[in-house]
Amino acid sequence: MSPPRPDPFHAPRWLLPAELAGLSVDEPRRRRTVRDWAADALLFLLALSPLVIASDGQPYYAGVVPQWFHSVDPFVTLAACLALWWRRRFPIAVAGFVFVAYMVGDSAVGAALVVVLTVAVHRGWFTAVLVTDAFLVPSLWFSFAHPPPDVPWQVMAVTVLLMFVVPLVWGMAVRSRRQVVVGLRRDAEWVARDHERRLADARRAERERIAREMHDTLAHRISLISVHAGALAYRTTQAEAGAGRPLDAADVGAAIEVIHGNARRALVELGDVLEVLRTGDDEPAPGDAGPPQPQIADITRLVADAEAVGQRVTVAVDCAPTESLRAAVQRTVYRTVQEGLTNARKHAPGAKVEVRVTGAPGEGVVATVSNPLAPGAAVSAIPGAGVGLAGLAERVALDGGTLEHGADRGSFRLVTRLPWPA
Numbered sequence: 001m002s003p004p005r006p007d008p009f010h011a012p013r014w015l016l017p018a019e020l021a022g023l024s025v026d027e028p029r030r031r032r033t034v035r036d037w038a039a040d041a042l043l044f045l046l047a048l049s050p051l052v053i054a055s056d057g058q059p060y061y062a063g064v065v066p067q068w069f070h071s072v073d074p075f076v077t078l079a080a081c082l083a084l085w086w087r088r089r090f091p092i093a094v095a096g097f098v099f100v101a102y103m104v105g106d107s108a109v110g111a112a113l114v115v116v117l118t119v120a121v122h123r124g125w126f127t128a129v130l131v132t133d134a135f136l137v138p139s140l141w142f143s144f145a146h147p148p149p150d151v152p153w154q155v156m157a158v159t160v161l162l163m164f165v166v167p168l169v170w171g172m173a174v175r176s177r178r179q180v181v182v183g184l185r186r187d188a189e190w191v192a193r194d195h196e197r198r199l200a201d202a203r204r205a206e207r208e209r210i211a212r213e214m215h216d217t218l219a220h221r222i223s224l225i226s227v228h229a230g231a232l233a234y235r236t237t238q239a240e241a242g243a244g245r246p247l248d249a250a251d252v253g254a255a256i257e258v259i260h261g262n263a264r265r266a267l268v269e270l271g272d273v274l275e276v277l278r279t280g281d282d283e284p285a286p287g288d289a290g291p292p293q294p295q296i297a298d299i300t301r302l303v304a305d306a307e308a309v310g311q312r313v314t315v316a317v318d319c320a321p322t323e324s325l326r327a328a329v330q331r332t333v334y335r336t337v338q339e340g341l342t343n344a345r346k347h348a349p350g351a352k353v354e355v356r357v358t359g360a361p362g363e364g365v366v367a368t369v370s371n372p373l374a375p376g377a378a379v380s381a382i383p384g385a386g387v388g389l390a391g392l393a394e395r396v397a398l399d400g401g402t403l404e405h406g407a408d409r410g411s412f413r414l415v416t417r418l419p420w421p422a
Helices: 034-054 067-086 091-104 106-122 125-145 153-240 249-279 296-308 327-347 388-398
Strands: 313-319 353-360 364-372 402-408 411-418
Touching (some): 125 153, 296 353, 327 353, 388 402
């Protein structure tokens, strides 16, 4: 279980707007936080302030508007201020309602300014400018048509313009800042998820590497043990049935010696694999010899082990001195022969296997393992994971070579071609 990620916000969630308090896809979006409630309450009181101020007396333009405007002004202004509580969810609808109230009651100017700020925060700049113009144009026209006494029309025009432009610019700045925060948060979450995905891929690749190493190293030894133990059991059964010579102590001792020797070598090779996996590198670190890796020269010993359990093998190794050949390439050649012998022992028991390895600097190295197909032969009792050739193909690809395998003229051929720089 991965540890919880630290919260990138330094402020408590209740001090953030709803748009920033629930950004993560793992968390439900909060409709309104404590900060939102406080901001809405403050803006509601500010929107009501023109109505409170207007209650002290008649405005200067009282004589140029119908009397019923003054009668309905408190009610429409109060309705417009109450509508502000839904401004976050329905900014355009609330703006339309407040616009109608503003055309009837001048005291709704506070609600109009709040609406301009809201639309600029929650909608794009084009929509915000249109809504602002809808309030600004009639306000400027009324100021030109009925200017207050002793106030130049230029001053009145600038005042009205600033009344609506300031909340517009303020809201657009708040929206831009929130979008930047949202973008940064999403980028951080994407980086975190990509990091988790890379870790998962690395773990999966490591598991595949372990499986490949275990298969390449242990399958050959275990198959030798299984074949020899099976032969021992078969001869014992035949002797008990009177169809064969009873096993003497020399026969049993020889079989046990082969089984014991291969089991011991399997344990040693398993330790080598675990040592490689602990270091995490295919090649030993400088100054560290590491566990010994199989080389082309070890193929003859590999063939001798196969012949010891009755497998018929002919081998021909025609290579130049391999001192200049990378250890990883030599190991891949060794694994190719090992995989070919193991597959022949499992799927074509008793068939003669031919092993040939040729190579020289500048020409590359070619390893070929072939055995006749046995039509109608029973499936071997030795189980297999079916991933040996897939793992070998990955090894060959990493070394810059090619792998070919399949039936060819009644034989199964496994051919690996690897580079050998001059």
